[in-house]
Amino acid sequence: xxxxxxxQPGMFVQEKEAVTLDCTYDTSDPSYGLFWYKQPSSGxxxxxxxxxxxxxQNATEGRYSLNFQKARKSANLVISxxxxxxxxxxxxxxxxxxxxxxxxxxxxxxxSIRP
Amino acid sequence: EAxxxxxxxxxxxxxxxxxxxxxxxxxNHEYMSWYRQDPGLGLRQIYYSMNVEVxxxxxxxxxxxxxxxxxxxxxxxxxxxxxxxxxxYFCASSLxxxxxxxxxxxxxxxxx
Numbered sequence: 001x002x003x004x005x006x007x008q009p010g011m012f013v014q015e016k017e018a019v020t021l022d023c024t025y026d027t028s029d030p031s032y033g034l035f036w037y038k039q040p041s042s043g044x045x046x047x048x049x050x051x052x053x054x055x056x057q058n059a060t061e062g063r064y065s066l067n068f069q070k071a072r073k074s075a076n077l078v079i080s081x082x083x084x085x086x087x088x089x090x091x092x093x094x095x096x097x098x099x100x101x102x103x104x105x106x107x108x109x110x111x112s113i114r115p
Numbered sequence: 116e117a118x119x120x121x122x123x124x125x126x127x128x129x130x131x132x133x134x135x136x137x138x139x140x141x142x143n144h145e146y147m148s149w150y151r152q153d154p155g156l157g158l159r160q161i162y163y164s165m166n167v168e169v170x171x172x173x174x175x176x177x178x179x180x181x182x183x184x185x186x187x188x189x190x191x192x193x194x195x196x197x198x199x200x201x202x203x204y205f206c207a208s209s210l211x212x213x214x215x216x217x218x219x220x221x222x223x224x225x226x227x
Contacts, residue, residue, distance in 0.1 A: 101148075102163065
């Protein structure tokens with residue numbers, strides 16, 4: 001079965017601290033993409049970062065980095081120096097090649113940044 | 116600016132009154148899709164399209180129609196909306212393959 005698991009329903013972090021949001025995935029496809037999306041309270045779905053299954057290096061985009069551990073099937077999102085504006089729902093998602101017509105989403109982690 | 120544009124952002128309607136939610140992308144993407152997001156159920160795919168005139172059902176297509184007459188547009192049609200279609204709807208587009216998809220701003224639909 002193709003599945004994304006996010007085990008942290010909610011997290012509280014102090015401003016300026018780094019935070020890691022956990023994500024594990026399950027697929028038998030050798031080719032797949034992994035992404036993270038941010039959904040603030042306003043509702044839009046904002047693309048943050050992408051990692052391809054064949055990429056040798058971990059993806060980084062500004063303060064976001066994706067800790068990709070293929071053997072463990074994990075794709076954790078790391079946010080460095082968190083800001084108040086980072087408070088939102090975060091979704092891990094996957095797109096296996098064999099079913100690329102559908103994006104598979106995790107249940108999300110609600111991140112709250114404390115001032 | 117590369118974007119996916121949905122309209123309207125908010126809509127309240129009555130049961131049975133046909134409505135259309137529009138979606139347009141300016142990135143020349145082949146793939147477009149509609150999702151609905153409900154508390155406790157996550158994001159579920161309604162319909163998708165891999166190219167012009169090519170559409171297929173997702174996981175929850177009942178009560179919805181789509182069309183793809185042009186590459187940039189992928190409207191979602193509710194012929195006879197019912198209260199169980201009250202939801203947050205997203206349109207997404209991408210290139211074909213395993214790459215990231217870009218989402219519209221969302222349409223919050225309430226059917227009374």
